[in-house]
Amino acid sequence: xxxxxxxxxxxxxxxxxxxxxxxxxxxxxxxxxxxxxxxxxxxxxxxxxxxxxxxxxxxxxxxxxxxxxxxxxxxxxxxxxxxxxxxxxxxxxxxxxxxxxxxxxxxxxxxxxxxxxxxxxxxxxxxxxxxxxxxxxxxxxxxxxxxxxxxxxxxxxxxxxxxxxxxxxxxxxxxxxxxxxxxxxxxxxxxxxxxxxxxxxxxxxxxxxxxxxxxxxxxxxxxxxxxxxxxxxxxxxxxxxxxxxxxxxxxxxxxxxxxxxxxxxxxxxxxxxxxxxxxxxxxxxxxxxxxxxxxxxxxxxxxxxxxxxxxxxxxxxxxxxxxxxxxxxxxxxxxxxxxxxxxxxxx
Amino acid sequence: xxxxxxxxxxxxxxxxxxxxxxxxxxxxxxxxxxxxxxxxxxxxxxxxxxxxxxxxxxxxxxxxxxxxxxxxxxxxxxxxxxxxxxxxxxxxxxxxxxxxxxxxxxxxxxxxxxxxxxxxxxxxxxxxxxxxxxxxxxxxxxxxxxxxxxxxxxxxxxxxxxxxxxxxxxxxxxxxxxxxxxxxxxxxxxxxxxxxxxxxxxxxxxxxxxxxxxxxxxxxxxxxxxxxxxxxxxxxxxxxxxxxxxxxxxxxxxxxxxxxxxxxxxxxxxxxxxxxxxxxxxxxxxxxxxxxxxxxxxxxxxxxxxxxxxxxxxxxx
Ligand code: HEM
Ligand code: FES
Numbered sequence: 314x315x316x317x318x319x320x321x322x323x324x325x326x327x328x329x330x331x332x333x334x335x336x337x338x339x340x341x342x343x344x345x346x347x348x349x350x351x352x353x354x355x356x357x358x359x360x361x362x363x364x365x366x367x368x369x370x371x372x373x374x375x376x377x378x379x380x381x382x383x384x385x386x387x388x389x390x391x392x393x394x395x396x397x398x399x400x401x402x403x404x405x406x407x408x409x410x411x412x413x414x415x416x417x418x419x420x421x422x423x424x425x426x427x428x429x430x431x432x433x434x435x436x437x438x439x440x441x442x443x444x445x446x447x448x449x450x451x452x453x454x455x456x457x458x459x460x461x462x463x464x465x466x467x468x469x470x471x472x473x474x475x476x477x478x479x480x481x482x483x484x485x486x487x488x489x490x491x492x493x494x495x496x497x498x499x500x501x502x503x504x505x506x507x508x509x510x511x512x513x514x515x516x517x518x519x520x521x522x523x524x525x526x527x528x529x530x531x532x533x534x535x536x537x538x539x540x541x542x543x544x545x546x547x548x549x550x551x552x553x554x555x556x557x558x559x560x561x562x563x564x565x566x567x568x569x570x571x572x573x574x575x576x577x578x579x580x581x582x583x584x585x586x587x588x589x590x591x592x593x594x595x596x597x598x599x600x601x602x603x604x605x606x607x608x609x610x611x612x613x614x615x616x617x618x619x620x621x622x623x624x625x626x627x628x629x630x631x632x633x634x635x636x637x638x639x640x641x642x643x644x645x646x647x648x649x650x651x652x653x654x655x656x657x658x659x660x
Numbered sequence: 661x662x663x664x665x666x667x668x669x670x671x672x673x674x675x676x677x678x679x680x681x682x683x684x685x686x687x688x689x690x691x692x693x694x695x696x697x698x699x700x701x702x703x704x705x706x707x708x709x710x711x712x713x714x715x716x717x718x719x720x721x722x723x724x725x726x727x728x729x730x731x732x733x734x735x736x737x738x739x740x741x742x743x744x745x746x747x748x749x750x751x752x753x754x755x756x757x758x759x760x761x762x763x764x765x766x767x768x769x770x771x772x773x774x775x776x777x778x779x780x781x782x783x784x785x786x787x788x789x790x791x792x793x794x795x796x797x798x799x800x801x802x803x804x805x806x807x808x809x810x811x812x813x814x815x816x817x818x819x820x821x822x823x824x825x826x827x828x829x830x831x832x833x834x835x836x837x838x839x840x841x842x843x844x845x846x847x848x849x850x851x852x853x854x855x856x857x858x859x860x861x862x863x864x865x866x867x868x869x870x871x872x873x874x875x876x877x878x879x880x881x882x883x884x885x886x887x888x889x890x891x892x893x894x895x896x897x898x899x900x901x902x903x904x905x906x907x908x909x910x911x912x913x914x915x916x917x918x919x920x921x922x923x924x925x926x927x928x929x930x931x932x933x934x935x936x937x938x939x940x941x942x943x944x945x946x947x948x949x950x951x952x953x954x955x956x957x958x959x960x961x962x963x964x965x966x967x968x969x970x971x972x973x974x975x976x977x
Binding site: 400401402403407410474475476477524528530531532533587588589590 | 662692693694695698721758759760761764766767768794874923929930931
C-alpha cells in the first residue's frame with residue numbers, strides 16, 4: 314500500500330476511529346458465500362496481493378499508532394493483560410525476532426533492524442523508539458522482551474507451549490479481545506479455552522484444528538479469519554471491563570445503526586517459533602462501521618444474508634442478539650436478492 | 661513443504677560405522693534457528709529415485725552457521741545411509757526440510773533424565789545445549805556396544821561433565837532402568853532414543869513403576885522395511901499404483917507425481933496418516949504413532965513406513 318499517514322483517533326470515550334477509503338477497500342471481508350458456519354478454515358499464510366492486508370506477514374496500517382496507544386492505556390489500567398510465565402523465555406526472544414525481522418523487511422521506511430552477532434539495534438520511527446540490546450539478555454531491554462515488542466505491533470498475541478500433544482496458552486498480550494480474557498485462559502489447553510464455543514466441537518472442528526496445529530512447521534505459517542460484531546469501535550471489549558461496554562449493546566436504534574454497529578474481523582495467523590518450539594497466535598482485528606461497509610453494495614447484501622441465516626447459537630455466542638434484527642432491517646432495503654457469486658471481493 | 665538447499669562443508673568419520681556431516685546453506689545465509697531435539701529430512705537422489713531420510717540435528721541450536729547430522733551405516737537398509745556414507749562428500753549438495761521437533765524437552769520439568777543407546781545419542785546433543793543454556797537439572801545415560809562405538813563421548817564429557825554416565829556393553833556395564841527410575845524427584849521427565857528393544861523396555865519399566873505418560877518421551881524413526889510388492893488404489897483420484905518391494909507407499913505416490921503430506925518419514929509424527937477403505941490381505945504396521953488398538957482396528961495406516969501383504973489396498977486419498 315502507499316505509505317499511509319498514521320491517523321490520530323481513539324477507540325474509547327469519543328470513539329473518533331474511522332477508516333479511509335483505502336482502508337475500506339482493503340478490509341478483509343470474511344464471507345465468500347451467503348451462509349456461514351464454523352469450519353477448519355485454515356490456509357497457508359502466504360503473501361497476498363499488493364495493498365491487501367495479506368501483502369505482508371504482519372500488517373501495519375493507518376491505525377498503527379492509535380492502536381498502540383490504546384494498548385498502552387489499557388495496560389496502564391490493567392497490567393495483567395500481558396501475561397508471561399517464566400518457562401516461555403525462549404518464546405519471548407522468538408517473538409522479538411519474528412516481529413522485528415518481518416517489520417524491518419516489509420516496512421523499511423518505518424522500521425530498521427541491524428545486527429552485529431547478538432548485538433541488535435532496533436529503530437521504530439513512528440513510535441520514536443531507538444533501542445540497542447543484546448539478543449538473549451533480557452536485562453538489556455527496559456521491560457520483558459515479549460512485552461517490549463508486542464507494545465509495538467497491532468493485534469493481540471497469544472503464545473502457546475506445545476506439550477503432551479496439546480497446546481497451552483502460557484503467554485499473551487491481549488488488549489483488544491472479543492469478550493475473553495488472557496488472565497482467565499492462561500495455562501488452559503486448546504480444548505479448554507474453546508469450551509464456550511457452540512456447535513464447533515460437535516462437528517469435529519477443534520479435533521482437526523488441534524491435530525493440524527501440532528504439526529505446524531517453522532517457515533510455513535497459516536492463517537484463518539474469524540468475525541464478530543461490536544457496538545462502537547472499541548478494541549477493549551474484555552470481560553473485565555464489561556460494565557463499560559456491555560450497556561452499549563442496547564443503545565442501537567434504527568437511526569444510529571449504520572454509525573454504531575461495526576463488523577469486526579480477526580485475521581488470525583499462526584507461526585511456529587524456532588527456538589522454543591512454541592506457536593504464536595496473532596489476532597489482528599479490523600473494524601468497519603456498517604455505513605462504511607455498505608459503500609460497497611455487494612458487501613452489504615452479503616452481510617444481510619449472513620445475519621438472516623445465522624445459527625441462533627452463534628448469534629447468541631457472538632453477543633449479537635440485542636441488535637441483530639435492527640441490523641437486518643436496516644440492510645434489507647439494500648438487498649435486491651441478486652446472485653452475488655462466490656468470493657469476498659468488494660465489487 | 662519448505663526446504664533448504666545445503667552444501668556439505670565437512671565430513672568426519674566418528675566411529676567405524678558413524679559419519680558426521682556439517683551442512684551450510686548454499687546461498688551463504690544463516691540457517692533457521694531450531695530447538696533441541698529437532699530433526700530434518702534429507703533428500704537424496706539415488707539412481708534416479710528420490711530417497712528421504714530423517715536425521716536429528718546435533719549441533720547447538722545457537723549455531724546458525726551450520727547444521728550437524730550423523731549417519732550410521734545400515735548395510736541391510738534400502739540404501740539411504742550407504743549413499744550418505746559412500747557418495748556424499750565435501751561439496752555435495754543436498755536438499756533438507758526445515759527443522760521439525762517431535763522430541764522437545766518439557767519446559768515444565770524439574771529434572772530431565774536422558775537415556776541414549778548407540779546412534780540414538782544424536783537428538784540429545786542439541787537438547788543438552790539447550791538444557792545447559794537454560795540452566796536445567798539433567799543426567800545423561802549413554803549405552804554403546806564397545807569403546808570404539810562410543811561416538812562423541814569426549815565432546816559429551818565436555819558438555820555434561822559429571823552428568824554423563826556411560827555404559828559400555830563389551831565391558832559388561834549395563835544400565836538398570838529400574839534403578840535409574842526409582843527415587844527421582846517429583847516432576848522428573850525421562851527421554852529415550854535408541855534401539856527399539858531399549859526404548860520399549862525403558863517405557864514399559866517406567867509405566868509399571870507408575871510414571872505418568874506425560875513425563876515419558878521417546879523418539880524412534882523407523883526406516884521403511886523392504887517387503888512384497890502390492891497395489892494401492894487411491895479412491896479420491898481413482899488412480900491405481902504399484903508399490904514395489906523396496907519403496908514405501910509414500911514414495912510410490914511421490915514417484916507418481918503426487919504430494920501427500922509428511923513430516924518425519926519415520927512413522928513418528930502422524931502427519932501422513934491415511935484412512936484404509938479396503939484391503940484384501942493384511943496391513944503391516946511399522947510405525948510408532950498409531951496405538952495398538954488402532955493398528956488392530958485396521959482402518960488407518962502410515963504410508964511412510966507401513967505396507968500391506970495383499971493384492972490391493974484402497975486408501976481414502
Ligand atoms: C491455537 C491458537 C488459538 C487460540 C489461542 C484460540 C483462542 C480462542 C479464544 C480465546 C476464543 C474465545 C473463546 C471464548 O469465548 O472464551 C476462540 C474462539 C474460537 N476459536 Fe479459537 N483459538 C485458536 C485457534 C483456533 C483455530 C485453529 C480454530 C480453527 C477452527 C479456532 C476456532 C475458533 C472458533 C470457531 C471460535 C469461536 C469464534 C466466534 O464465533 O467468535 N481457533 N479461540
Ligand atoms: S510422516 Fe511422520 S508418521 Fe509418516
